[in-house]
Amino acid sequence: MTSGDLATAEELLLLRQSTRENLSARRATLPNDVGPSGWETEWDRLTAQDLWSAIEPPEGSLCSAAVVAEELGRALFAGPGPDAMAAAFLLSNLVDEVDLADTFTGPAAVAIGGDISITPTGTGNGRLDPSVAVGRNTTLFVVTRSHQIFRVPSNAASFDQAPSLDVSRCTGTPRLDETPLTVVQSSPSQVAELALAARTLLYCADTLGCVDYVLERTVDYAKQRSAFGVPIGKYQAVAHRLVDHAIVATQMRILLDAAITAFDTRAGDLDRRRAAAETFFAGRSADVISDCVQLTGAIGFTWEFGHHFYLRRVVDNAALGRGSRRPARQLAELCPW
Numbered sequence: 001m002t003s004g005d006l007a008t009a010e011e012l013l014l015l016r017q018s019t020r021e022n023l024s025a026r027r028a029t030l031p032n033d034v035g036p037s038g039w040e041t042e043w044d045r046l047t048a049q050d051l052w053s054a055i056e057p058p059e060g061s062l063c064s065a066a067v068v069a070e071e072l073g074r075a076l077f078a079g080p081g082p083d084a085m086a087a088a089f090l091l092s093n094l095v096d097e098v099d100l101a102d103t104f105t106g107p108a109a110v111a112i113g114g115d116i117s118i119t120p121t122g123t124g125n126g127r128l129d130p131s132v133a134v135g136r137n138t139t140l141f142v143v144t145r146s147h148q149i150f151r152v153p154s155n156a157a158s159f160d161q162a163p164s165l166d167v168s169r170c171t172g173t174p175r176l177d178e179t180p181l182t183v184v185q186s187s188p189s190q191v192a193e194l195a196l197a198a199r200t201l202l203y204c205a206d207t208l209g210c211v212d213y214v215l216e217r218t219v220d221y222a223k224q225r226s227a228f229g230v231p232i233g234k235y236q237a238v239a240h241r242l243v244d245h246a247i248v249a250t251q252m253r254i255l256l257d258a259a260i261t262a263f264d265t266r267a268g269d270l271d272r273r274r275a276a277a278e279t280f281f282a283g284r285s286a287d288v289i290s291d292c293v294q295l296t297g298a299i300g301f302t303w304e305f306g307h308h309f310y311l312r313r314v315v316d317n318a319a320l321g322r323g324s325r326r327p328a329r330q331l332a333e334l335c336p337w
Contacts (some may be wrong), residue, residue, distance in 0.1 A: 007063055012067050015067050018051075019046070019067065022045050023042060024286065025120070030303070031169075035078075038078060039079040040079075052084050053088050054085065055085045055086075055091065056088055056092040062089075062198055062264050063260050063261070064259055065198070065202060066256065068081070069202040069206045069209065073205070073207060073210040074212065076332045078133075078168055080132060081202070082133075082202035083109035083199060084107045084163075085198070085202055086109075086196070088108070089109070089194070090110060090141055090192075093194075094185060107138055108139045108141065109132040109134065109138055109139070109140055111142055112129050114129060115129070118144075122182075123181065124142070124176035125177060126133045126176055127175050128318055132171065132172065134170055134171065134172045138155075138159075139154045142181070149181040149189070152174070156179050159172030159173065161173075164316050166309075166315070166316035170319065171316065192262070197274050198229075200274065200322055200327075203320055204252075207281050207285045210264060210313050211249050211288055213310065214307055217296075218242065218292040218307075222239075222242060222295065241246070241277060242295070251280065253285075255273070255277040258273050278322060279331055282318040282324035284326070291335045293308065293311065
């Protein structure tokens with residue numbers, strides 16, 4: 001990466017190619033064959049390439065991390081990618097205040113303090129919000145409503161399995177039961193809000209990777225599958241729908257790129273651009289993939305073809321972010337309508 005500056009287009013292309021190559025082995029198996037925790041090998045390989053730190057300054061950025069997140073979505077990576085990168089951003093911005101590097105034995109995640117109480121002695125009780133993608137020895141960073149930051153040691157929190165359609169990964173709702181907490185940042189800080197923004201935008205990037213992959217496969221299918229001696233992609237009923245979906249995918253990328261740029265430059269309209277991206281992604285991604293299932297005909301409904309895995313994942317991504325209503329309400333409040 002170019003030190004002190006955003007990554008160039010060539011650097012991002014190399015990052016994408018490297019990440020995709022490392023994740024290519026997952027294409028040979030279905031998620032249910034591997035299981036939601038069958039990601040440790042890929043995790044270690046990506047760690048060796050420093051991809052989980054793609055967001056860390058000075059050379060990293062959310063732009064670079066989003067490229068990694070897109071590829072995680074395309075490969076249906078089962079580990080807590082967006083959560084881990086958001087936690088890496090949080091740590092990199094608090095490194096002068098606290099050194100926690102020697103406390104990690106597994107991935108980290110960022111969660112918003114939900115219905116919890118924190119005692120004067122530093123223990124927490126209650127359930128956190130939202131659910132997070134988890135793995136072995138997950139360390140949590142809890143951001144309270146007042147933007148204070150606490151660390152929950154690995155294996156100290158309990159995880160209730162979160163209801164989900166997605167079978168490609170394991171998600172859980174963290175629960176604190178007299179759990180000891182370590183204060184990371186006691187005063188309100190912009191870092192906390194930025195970490196949460198990074199987390200939701202990286203889940204959007206994961207969704208975009210899913211949409212792009214399914215659309216590419218559907219276009220290839222339409223070129224190969226023939227009806228009455230003609231590829232079905234030649235028929236307007238198919239071609240026009242694919243064009244509409246390609247336009248939606250382009251709109252998704254434009255909205256996400258605008259939000260990422262606002263994040264990396266700390267622009268004043270970050271909240272509005274983040275809310276716009278989240279609202280559009282939550283409303284349109286599932287529609288595009290659902291119609292791609294229809295366009296691939298009978299095979300599109302089969303378990304082996306796999307489109308449904310991506311449909312499940314984009315629905316889950318919206319839930320792991322802020323849902324659809326919360327960003328929509330924020331967008332309405334921030335826009336002068």
